[in-house]
Amino acid sequence: MPEESPSMPKVQFIHGEFPNPDLDVSKVIRRLSDYWFRLQDKRRLSIEPDSQPEADVLFDHKVIRDDLPKAVQIRISRWAHKINRNHRKNTQIARLPDRDREFLEACRSGIDLSDLASEHQADEIAAELHAEFPWLGEATECVWKGLRQSFREGRKGACISPMLLDGPPGIGKSAWARRLAHLLQTPVLRLDATTDNASFGLVGSQRAWANGAPGRLLNLMLTKQVANPVVIIDEVEKSGVPTSDKGRAFSLPDALLPLLEPMTSSHWSCPYFQVEFDMRWVNWVLTSNSHSRLPAPLLSRLRTIHVPALSADHMLQFVSREAVRRDLEQPAQDGVSSAIRWAFSAGHSPNLRTAIRLLEYAENMQNRPLLH
Known part of the structure; x- marks a missing residue:
């Protein structure tokens, strides 16, 4: 495991004026x-x-x-x-209802910013990511260089540039992002754009609405009091453009634009609280199966990394690690590996989901009760 992070620095997160x-x-x-x-x-x-x-x-x-x-x-x-x-x-925040004002008051003196203990910690994070996800080497290298440069320049916080992982389904893009959050020791928020396809889930809705509420991102940051969580948005190209009865669009990509731009994200206005927040520390990892369906303004704010389908060697390495973690006996592991080799030799393209199902089946067979 990477070395422990130092005591987290505090950053001012809320720009609104608090009651005196x-x-x-x-x-x-x-x-x-x-x-x-x-x-x-x-x-x-x-x-x-x-x-x-x-x-x-x-x-x-x-x-x-x-x-x-x-x-x-x-x-x-x-x-x-x-x-x-x-x-x-x-006073802006004083005008809020008592419950909402007390929610923000907890962050009056600032919130924590997960930081690196040293430049060497960035090397350890990259090494662990590459060992577990070698086929995502370009994404890992991007994180590694970004963290090292940020530490050398004395910038606060373990932060990466917004990125889009584009590639076939079932190759571990989301798993890589969750592992990154674990190694950075920061909270993680995952949204599936196929179900949370409107902007409400991420950024919230206006207080005047019947279902007005803060978004999941701001709620996570206020609850955990951490300024740089990792936000994973899966299959963002499938978000669609939901519209209201009055024809107003609430597109998830449109809601992301001000959050991904450093200049606007530092003074992002929450539609529910009507207060500005500093969101520039958030780490964004978006995934897609076909980035060509995404709007150009969104793509211009992301570093797109094309992830190829897994090779047979990568799949077998994954099976070997998972078999050890699941305490599979060697015959069970050999059986799964043989099935993976046969699939590739037959021209199929199995992914990690296929491998996990095979491993689960082998685990169940190994642990089934003996019949007398």
């Missing part, structure tokens, strides 16, 4: 009451100039607070509520 705790109604009332008592002190001392008391015999405001005249209490309460109301009106 000093302008809470109770605190304003306390300060105005103290001010009124100090005025009374000054008036009393000005009436008795020849008998200046010592400092320790001045009014103890905490003791006599209950003696505040009722009329003064009412005036102070009105002023305190007016001050607090004006502050909330001019």
